[in-house]
Amino acid sequence: EAGVAQSPRYKIIEKRQSVAFWCNPISGHATLYWYQQILGQGPKLLIQFQNNGVVDDSQLPKDRFSAERLKGVDSTLKIQPAKLEDSAVYLCASSFWQGDAYEQYFGPGTRLTVT
């Protein structure tokens, strides 16, 4: 089966500019996640969708970050305006219920550099 797709793979922008990332989850996976992975740290959840509804966005800096999941499939994550500390890899994951837990599948990530 096809995996989680993300684009672009790399992005370099200047601070105060805006940027958007796109994610296409595995077909049939109802739950979609966006994680931020800063160099030297583990991934940190930003937002979780169930179909097209938000389940958890408690870690999303809502003054500059926004995310949507259109029609419960693809998702976009936007940063506006970007700050230097937003430099990180942004990972998208999707999951399905395995009967006793969710198993998440990760995309390749988008590496964002803010200069």
Add this chain to the structure above:
Amino acid sequence: AQSVSQHNHHVILSEAASLELGCNYSYGGTVNLFWYVQYPGQHLQLLLKYFSGDPLVKGIKGFEAEFIKSKFSFNLRKPSVQWSDTAEYFCAVEDTDKLIFGTGTRLQVFP
């Protein structure tokens, strides 16, 4: 909320050496535990998982992990590492349908 500690930040081994990477989570109850691996230039992949049952779980590529409830631990082991095991390893615990990751352990294996 749950937290995950990985005590080894950087491990350097020679091929054929044995590996054990530590992972502790912060509180008990029913937990689902995972080890993910990220090879250079590749995306995070599931190495193994523990949901319930036998506390010794086997994963891909000869890896195994042992869940010790009394110690809140889920250490990763491999009896004999290969150069191709060079990667970053992340322990994670599931907390209300989301994963809480540790900071990762970078493993370098030299021939």
